[in-house]
Amino acid sequence: FVSFAVARAALGVGEAPMYLAGTKVCTEWYPPRERAWPIGLFNASSALGPAVAPPLLTALLIGAGWRWMFACLGLAGFALLVAWLAFYRDPPLPEAARPVVRASGKRLRGLLGDPVSWCMGLGFLGIVYLTWLYATWLPDYLARVRHLSIAQVGIWAAVPQGCGFLGALAGGAVSQAL
Numbered sequence: 001f002v003s004f005a006v007a008r009a010a011l012g013v014g015e016a017p018m019y020l021a022g023t024k025v026c027t028e029w030y031p032p033r034e035r036a037w038p039i040g041l042f043n044a045s046s047a048l049g050p051a052v053a054p055p056l057l058t059a060l061l062i063g064a065g066w067r068w069m070f071a072c073l074g075l076a077g078f079a080l081l082v083a084w085l086a087f088y089r090d091p092p093l094p095e096a097a098r099p100v101v102r103a104s105g106k107r108l109r110g111l112l113g114d115p116v117s118w119c120m121g122l123g124f125l126g127i128v129y130l131t132w133l134y135a136t137w138l139p140d141y142l143a144r145v146r147h148l149s150i151a152q153v154g155i156w157a158a159v160p161q162g163c164g165f166l167g168a169l170a171g172g173a174v175s176q177a178l
Contacts, residue, residue, distance in 0.1 A: 018046070019124075029091045040172010044165050050135055051161035058154025134160040 022042040030038050053073075060069040111117050138160065142153045 022046075025088075034176070036175035036178075037172045040168055040175060044168035044172065047131070047161050047164035047168055049161075050131065051158045051165050054139070054154045054157040054161075058150055061154075062150060131161070131164070 023039060026035050026038040026042060057069050057073065060072055064072075134157070139153045139157045142148045142156055143150070148156065
């Protein structure tokens with residue numbers, strides 16, 4: 001149990017800054033009027049993984065066993081990390097043109113007092129809740145209550161995330177058009 005808890009905590013530490021880092025990359029590379037589509041693509045990518053993973057990981061589980069499934073998943077993560085470190089570069093902007101965020105108590109109080117910030121936070125909380133609900137509980141529900149095979153669970157568990165992927169793409173396109 002301890003090794004699992006440590007591994008899960010390490011995953012959380014690595015995963016937690018993903019949305020902030022993705023938004024930062026989009027704001028550094030795109031001017032304000034052109035950011036909605038790239039941010040929509042980034043948000044869609046966070047649903048694409050959970051949409052593609054169930055069928056692929058189920059096939060690995062059935063074909064090679066759970067240890068190889070986890071090993072392949074970890075190797076894929078490290079491969080993406082290496083690719084990011086090898087190819088990503090900061091945008092070619094002078095330092096003065098980059099967005100600067102200064103942490104100050106006054107700005108933080110203003111942010112926490114802004115109803116829009118609270119609405120965005122609650123909306124994001126809902127997205128994260130549903131994402132993890134579908135990723136963790138749906139497969140068990142499909143297997144136990146609907147009596148689907150492991151292969152069928154792998155296919156049907158991808159459907160909500162696939163819809164989330166399409167919804168995020170549509171949201172980015174609509175936001176960009178506005």
